[in-house]
Amino acid sequence: MIGINPTKIRPVALMALTCILAVPLPQAIAQEGSPVLYKVQSGDTLSGLVSRYLQGTDALRQLVEFNAISNPNVVSVGYSLKIPRQLLKHVPSSATVSRINCTGITRQQGETSSVLKLGDEVQEGHVVRIPAGCQLALTLEDDSTLRMMSGSVIRFKALRRNALEVSPEVRVELLDGRIEANVPRKRQENDAPVEIRTTTSVAGVRGTEFRVAFDPAAQGSQVEVLSGVVAAQGSADAKEQLAKAGQGVAIAPDGKALPVEDLLAAPQYADSQAGAGAQWVLRFTAPDLAKQLLVRQSEDVSFAFLSASDALTQPQLAVRDVGPNAFYQQWSSVSSSGIVGYGQNYALCKPYKREDLWRCNVTFDLGGLTNPHLRLLKLDASGQETPILDKALPIEQNDQLVLRGLPVGQYKWHIESDLAPNRRTSQQGDFLLVAITPKS
Structure with a gap:
């Protein structure tokens, strides 16, 4: 145990790709995602484009038909050419198990199944199955997770x-459960989209953080946006709805949003x-519109892995055996449509006092990480940051980092x-470190 005391016709130019998903298209193409757009430049030919970037013996015919081009030999400079994704030449990308x-946890392709471990691709x-009590994080080639x-x-x-696009195309089908997508870096105009589908919904966009949940029994879906903008559409809807940061969309079992x-x-x-005892x-305290409160447990303060959850109808919870070593809970409010709101990560303990400050012991689980470097900051009421720890951590012998005597606060x-x-x-x-004391 590590103990520390804190003290992204004609050859064509790339055109801006607008990542709005589920644009109405012929069914065969709609299933492959939104088309890539190009702006024709002087000297470009359709046959040249097909030769360089497209695949299939009838790719030229499909391209002409899809764009309703009457004369394939005459395409105006500046024309926005729509390229169906399934016609593009491509190479495999991969996602790496990072936590x-x-x-x-298994991955399956056809009849072949294997157990996943850290570093696997x-x-x-592949179909990935995550048993109850397990969780998995995958990092894409562009560092999205x-x-x-x-x-x-x-x-x-x-x-x-x-x-023709600088990031991987990612289309995921959520058959059951819940998935969170985090695309933190600033997106370039020619990034490929990320899309998460269920049987009743489709959601996705680049440069955002959002969550999708699906219950195969009830056939309901929820899309929740933490940052950026997401296009969400029910399978029975004629067009998508745009959900901005801090908004959500529920899709009913009939496929209507x-x-x-x-x-x-x-x-x-x-x-x-x-x-x-x-x-x-x-x-x-909870919002008046909350139908229930969701409380999920974590083994450490990183909240990387959330385990058993309680669905409460009242904003209180009894706990036992509270001591100076913090325990970890994430509290969220759930609306009547099943949309899970913002989560607050709490580290709670029965504190001890030193130098007139209430303090607790807090644990980071560094298991599976190679050469980790941790930067920890404390925030005051105005948001001013004070560095607590900024160092590489050796974990050759122990992967549990315990911060002893950490003052309560944000x-x-x-x-x-x-x-x-x-x-x-x-x-x-x-996380918010809270001291459990009477009327604290």
């Missing part, structure tokens, strides 16, 4: 690269009340680690 918390055509929750089943319909709604705020810790009752953190030779990956988050 995993159990040995029962998932490719187009897909986080797959307990009980989820995901099919990778497309995971490929073409010569409900109106866009705002994400509910997270429940806020209010106080604690001593109960019988070693029991404490944690009390929170924190944010960033961890970088090696994903492969000459390739680093990162993750970040925040």
Whole structure:
């Protein structure tokens, strides 16, 4: 155990790709995602384009028909040519397992199945199954991440690269459960899209962070946007709805999307009340529109792996055996349509006092990380940041980092680690460290 005391016709030019998904198209093409757009330049020919970038013996015919071009030999300079994605030459891309918390997660292709472990690759055509209690994070070639929750089943319909877009095309089918997509870097105009589908919905865009959930029994879907803009569409809808940061869309079992709604705020810790024996009752305040409160547990303060959850109808929860070592809960509000709102990560403990400050012991699980570097910052009421820790962490013998005597308050953190030779990956988050004391 590591103990620390804190103190992205004609050959054509690339045109801006607008990543709006599920644009109405002929059915065969709509299933392959939105087309790539090009602006014709002087000297370009359709046959030249087909030779360089397209595949299939009748690619030229399909391209002409799809764009309703009357004379393939005469295409005006500046014409916006739509290229169906399934015609593009491509090479495989992959997603690398960057975090995993159990040995029962499998990938399957056809009749072949294998157990996933850290550093393994998932490719187009694979179906990933995540048992109850397990979670998985995949890092794409552009450093985007897909986080797959307990009980989820995901099919990778497309995971490929073409010569005309700078990032991989990613199309995922969520068969069951919940998936979170995080595309943190600033997107370039010619990035390929990320798309997550269920049997009743399609959602996706680049340069954003969003979540999709699907219940195969109820056939309902939810799309929740934390940053950026997402185009969400029910399978029975004529057009998509745009959900912005802080909004969500629920799709009913009949495939029709409900109106866009705002994400509910997270429940806020209010106080604690001593109960019988070693029991404490944690009390929170919650939005009036919350139908229920979702409480998920974590083994460490990174909240990388969320386990068993409680669905509460009242904003309070009894806990036992509280001590100076913090325990970890994520609290969220759920609307009547099933949209999960913002989450608040809490580290809670029965504190001890040193130098007039309430303090707790907090753990980071660095298991599976290679050469991690942690930066931890404490935030004051105005948002001013104070560095607490900024260092590489040796984990040759132990992968549990314990920060002893950490003062209560708001924190944010960033961890970088090696994903492969000459390739680093990162993750970040925040938490509120709370002292459980009577009427605290």
